[in-house]
Amino acid sequence: MKAMTVVVIILLTIVSLVYIFPIYWTLVTAVKTSLQIFTYPPIFFPTRFTLSNFYTAGNIFGAVSQTAVGSVPWMIDSTIVAIIATLASTFLIAAPAAYSLVRYIKSVWLGRLILFMTMIPEAVFMVPFFLIVVKINLLNTWWGLILVYISFTAPFATWLLMGFFNDIPKSVEEAAEIDGLSPYQIFYRISLRLVIPGIIAALILNFISCWNELLYALILTYSPFPAGAQTVPLFLTSFIIVEKSFAWGGLAAAGIFTMLPTIILGIYAQKYLARGLTMGAVKG
DSSP: OOOHHHHHHHHHHHHHHHHHHHHHHHHHTTTTOOOTTTSOOSSSSSOOOOHHHHHHHETTTEEEOOGGGGHHHHHHHHHHHHHHHIIIIIIIIIIIHHHHIIIIOOOHHHHHHHHHHHHOOOGGHHHHHHHHHHHHTTTSSHHHHHHHHHHHHHHHHHHHHHHHHHHHHHHHHHHHHOOOOOOOHHIIIHHHHHHHHHHHHHHHHHHHHHHHHOOOHHHHHOTTTTTSSOOOHHHHHEEEETTTTEEEHHHHHHHHHHHHHHHHHHHHTTHHHHHHHHOOOOOO
């Protein structure tokens, strides 16, 4: 038993290092000088540190990139779009839809179809979404991105919440019905409160998905806040100076700077996220 425990610990340590190393490398690259970044063999533990990558624009072959601290307009767009899309898709669409599928429709195949919708590549809908957004005059706006983001966050949240509503004992709702509550009151006052861990898990995962989305933001926006709605992933592409040349120091610094909101969110809501992902499971 002890030997097995040691093996498990070693394997977990190796797996953890594999996942942690890219974050570590990004962090040390952000504080390296240009000479250290391009030194071969690579320097894993830099002896000299600099913070200039955070506020000095990269300059390669005469082309200048953005600065890490200049990401504020893009972060404003990402935050507003992600929050609205996440709240709307989870509370207005996913929660009522998941409850209806579990309590009234009771269709296993429809639930599987919703799960299948989350697996379709984004590129499949690229042209239709572009034409729709242009037609309704929402190109380069928050609302254009929000409508598109809801299309893939709502199905995922619906599938996730189906498991939670399925785990609620029917006796609880039957007791509420005997007390005179209508179906709407049972949903909002009883059932929705019992699946709070799932709601929080859906909110966190959908927010991160919206924050990191690149393809739709690339084709539906062309300028940042306040004139447009370009998001953080598009800001990071500004560190591609010329073909196959990157401002690596600035890119690493910007990566650290722009992923802070999701890191803070993940740390703060870790217990809710873990509980939410382990409590619900779609049956059948």
